[in-house]
Amino acid sequence: MEQKLVEIQVYGAEQLCASCVNLPSAKETYEWLEAAVARKFPNQPFTIKYVDIYQPPEDEAIKLFAERVIEEDMFYPVVLLEGNIVGEGNPKLKTIFSELEKFGYKAV
Structure with a gap:
């Protein structure tokens, strides 16, 4: 399978969401x-x-x-692949790695 350059986006804010107080910040x-x-996935490009x-x-x-993240009160960070x-x-x-493998990324 040919590998595709995948873009990952992490949506969040400086302030933690109310339900995420004990979790790391989005940043x-x-x-x-x-x-x-x-x-x-070393030497495998992604953004x-x-x-x-x-x-x-x-x-x-x-x-x-x-x-949408704000209006739907999503728990952030929200990660899009x-x-x-x-x-x-x-x-x-595990979920993110599994999705990357669908695009041809090979775990080392």
């Missing part, structure tokens, strides 16, 4: 996830972006999803 989750994916739901970039699709939600609140590496 910490973003940094942790970036390191974990790079370690599990990862952090999106502040209260200050999203001008990209319309990103803005719309950031609004190629536009699909793969984690919310306390994302699981």
Whole structure:
């Protein structure tokens, strides 16, 4: 299977969501996830972006999803992989790694 360059987006905010008080911040989750994916799939390119739901970039699709996170009271961070939600609140590496493997990533 040919590997595709996958984009991971982590949506969150500086302030922890009410149900996520004892969990890492969205920014910490973003940094942790970036390191974990790079370690599990070395030399396999991917992009990862952090999106502040209260200050999203001008990209319309990103803005719309950031609004959805707020309006639907999603537990953040919300992790998207190629536009699909793969984690919310306390994302699981096993789930994210499994999704990456569907795109041809090979665990080391």
